[in-house]
Amino acid sequence: MTEKLFYKDSHLAEFTASVESCEKEEKYYKVVLNRTAFFSEGGGQSADTGTLDGVRVFDVQEKDGILYHMTEKPLEQGKTVTGKIDWEERFSKMQQHSGEHIVSGLIHRKYGYNNVGFHLGQDTVTMDFDGVLTKEQLREIELLANGAVVKNLDIQVDYPTKEELHTIEYRSKIEIEGQIRIVTIDGYDVCACCAPHVKKTGEIGLIKLTNVQNYKGGVRITMLCGFRALADYNEKEASVRKVSVLMSAKENEIDEAVEQLKEEKAQLKNEIALLQDKLLRSKASRIEPGQETVCLFDSELSGNAPRELVNLLLEKDVKICGVFFGNDSEGYRYVVGSRSVDTRPIAKSLNETFSGRGGGKPEMVQGSLKGMESEIYQFFACSVLGK
Numbered sequence: 001m002t003e004k005l006f007y008k009d010s011h012l013a014e015f016t017a018s019v020e021s022c023e024k025e026e027k028y029y030k031v032v033l034n035r036t037a038f039f040s041e042g043g044g045q046s047a048d049t050g051t052l053d054g055v056r057v058f059d060v061q062e063k064d065g066i067l068y069h070m071t072e073k074p075l076e077q078g079k080t081v082t083g084k085i086d087w088e089e090r091f092s093k094m095q096q097h098s099g100e101h102i103v104s105g106l107i108h109r110k111y112g113y114n115n116v117g118f119h120l121g122q123d124t125v126t127m128d129f130d131g132v133l134t135k136e137q138l139r140e141i142e143l144l145a146n147g148a149v150v151k152n153l154d155i156q157v158d159y160p161t162k163e164e165l166h167t168i169e170y171r172s173k174i175e176i177e178g179q180i181r182i183v184t185i186d187g188y189d190v191c192a193c194c195a196p197h198v199k200k201t202g203e204i205g206l207i208k209l210t211n212v213q214n215y216k217g218g219v220r221i222t223m224l225c226g227f228r229a230l231a232d233y234n235e236k237e238a239s240v241r242k243v244s245v246l247m248s249a250k251e252n253e254i255d256e257a258v259e260q261l262k263e264e265k266a267q268l269k270n271e272i273a274l275l276q277d278k279l280l281r282s283k284a285s286r287i288e289p290g291q292e293t294v295c296l297f298d299s300e301l302s303g304n305a306p307r308e309l310v311n312l313l314l315e316k317d318v319k320i321c322g323v324f325f326g327n328d329s330e331g332y333r334y335v336v337g338s339r340s341v342d343t344r345p346i347a348k349s350l351n352e353t354f355s356g357r358g359g360g361k362p363e364m365v366q367g368s369l370k371g372m373e374s375e376i377y378q379f380f381a382c383s384v385l386g387k
Contacts, residue, residue, distance in 0.1 A: 002067040003035035007157070007181075010094060010196035012037045013087040019075045028058075031069040036060075037085055040067050043195045044118035045097055048090055053081040090196075095226035096125045098155060098185075098197045099207045102145045103127065103223060105189025108171060110141070113218070115171065124210070125225070130218045138209050138221065145207045148188050152202035156184040205229065280309050289316035295380045297332075297373050301325040310337040310364065320346075322380055328372050337364040353379055 005012055017033040031052065040062040041047040047060040052075060059070040075081060097120060104115040107129060117128030133141075159179055160168060170182055172192040183193045185201060198204060205226035212221050224232050240251050249257035287294055294313055301309065306323045313321040314337055326332035334350065336343045347365035350356055354376065358367010369376070 001065040002033060002062075004067070005035055005037040006039050006196045009037075010199065013085045013090070015083050016080055017083060019077050019079050019081055022075050022077055024074065029071045029074045031057075031071050031075050032066055033069065033081070033083070036067050036069070037083060038067065038069060039090070039196055043097075043193055045093055045120045045195045046122075048085050050083065050085040052083050053079075057083075091198075092227060093120060094196055094198045095204050096120050096223070096228065097193075097195050098201065099145070099204045099223060099225035100125055100127055101183060101189045101191055101193070101197070102148050102185060102201065102204070103141060103207065103209070103221070104129075104171065105185065105191065106141050106144050107133070108189075111137070116218070117220075123228075125223045127221045127223065128215055128218060129221070132214070132217075133212065133219050133221075135212065138212055142207065142209045148185065149201050149204050149207060152200050153185055153187070154200060155197050156186070157197070158182045158184065206233075208232070276305060277308075280305060280312055283309060284312040284316065287313055287316065287318065289318070292319050293381070294318050294321045295324075295377055296322070297324045297377065299325060299327060306333070306335040307337075307364070307366070310335050313337075314339055322346075324373070324376060326368075331368060331370045332373075332376065333366070333368045334358070335364065335366045339363060350376075350380070 005015055015035070015037045017035045019031060020034055021030075021032045023030045033052075038048045038050065038057060038060045039045070040060040042062065048057075049059075050057050052069065052071060055071050055073045055075060057069050057071055061068050061070070100115075100118060100120075104118075104127060107113050108115070111131060111133065113129040113131035113133070115127055116130050117126070119126045159181060165180055165182075168182065168190065170190040170192055180192050181194055182190060183197055184190045203226075206224075206229040208224050208229040210222045210224055210232065212219050214220075240254065243254050243258075244251045247254055247257040247261070283296075283298070296309070298306075298309075301323070302325065306325055310321050310323050320336070320338045320341055320343070322334060322336045324332045324334045334356075336346050336350075342362040343365045344359065344362060347356075347359055347367055350369055351358060351367060354369035354371040356367050356369030358369075359365055360367075
C-alpha cells in the first residue's frame with residue numbers, strides 16, 4: 001500500500017520517498033514509491049503531474065491501494081527521491097473541486113437535485129444535475145456559494161466508522177466499498193470524496209457559474225473558481241474594452257450600442273434589398289419579352305440576385321434563361337431556368353464540357369464551371385439551345 005501524503009496535507013508540494021519498484025512499459029516507466037503526495041486520477045479529477053528527482057511524472061494511477069507514477073525515465077529501486085508537484089495545477093484543481101462541493105451541496109439542499117456527473121478539465125469544470133434549474137435560481141446559488149467563500153469556513157475531512165456512517169446524511173454518486181472519506185463544509189455540503197481539497201473556503205476565491213444548458217432531462221452547469229475565474233474575467237474585460245472603443249461607447253452602455261448597430265444593419269440590409277430589386281428590374285427591362293432564349297453574363301451579380309434575375313426574365317415569357325456571373329480566371333457560377341423545358345440536361349451538358357458541378361430541379365438548375373466567357377456563350381447558344 002502506498003502512503004497517501006496528500007490526505008495528511010493537501011498543501012504538501014514537495015516530499016521525499018523511497019523507490020520500491022520501477023517497471024518498464026512500452027513507452028514509459030511505472031514507478032511505485034513507499035509514499036507520495038501525487039494524487040492519482042479519480043472522482044472526476046485528473047492526476048497530478050510533476051517530477052521525481054527531475055524526471056517528469058505525467059500520470060498517476062491507483063490499483064489495489066498502490067499508486068503507480070508514470071515517468072519518462074527510469075528511477076533506481078531503493079533510491080530516495082524528491083518529488084515535486086506542479087503546484088499551480090494542483091491548487092487550481094483543489095479550488096475547482098472545493099467550489100464544486102459548495103455549489104452541488106447548495107443545489108441538493110435547496111432543490112433536492114443530485115450531482116450525477118462531474119468533470120474537472122484543464123480549462124473548465126462541468127457539473128450535471130438530474131433536475132432543471134433556471135438562470136434566476138443559479139444566480140441565487142452563485143451568490144450563496146460566494147457567501148461561503150467569504151465566511152472562510154474550515155473544510156473538514158473525516159473517516160467515520162460503519163456505525164458512525166449510518167448516522168450521517170451525505171452525498172455520494174456511487175456505492176463505495178471500504179473506508180469512506182467524508183468532506184464537510186459546515187452548513188453547505190457533506191460528501192464522500194477521494195480528492196484533496198483546500199483547507200478553508202476562502203482559498204477557493206471567486207466562484208462563477210459561466211454557463212447552463214439542458215442536458216439529459218436535467219442541466220449541465222459550467223463553472224470557474226479562483227484564478228481560473230480571474231483569468232476569465234480579465235479576458236472578458238479586455239473584450240469589453242475593445243468593443244467599447246470600437247463602438248465609441250461607455251463600457252456599461254455597449255449592449256445598447258450593439259443593439260443600435262443591429263437595427264442600423266437591418267435597415268441597411270432592407271435598403272440594399274430594395275436597391276438590388278430596382279437594379280435587377282432595370283436589367284430585366286432591357287430584355288425584350290417573349291424571347292426563345294436569353295444568355296447573360298454579369299460580373300456585378302452575387303448571392304440570390306442571379307436567381308431573382310432569372311425569375312424576372314421568365315415572367316417576361318422568356319422560354320429558357322441562363323445567367324452567368326464571375327470571371328474567366330476564377331470561373332463562373334450559373335443559374336439556368338425555364339417554365340416549359342427541363343433544365344437538368346442543360347446543366348449536365350455544361351458541367352461535362354466545362355468541368356462544372358451543379359444541378360437542381362426541372363425548372364431551375366445552378367452550379368459552377370471553368371471556362372472563357374466567349375466559349376461558354378457560344379456553347380450555350382449553339383449546343384444547348386440548338387442555334
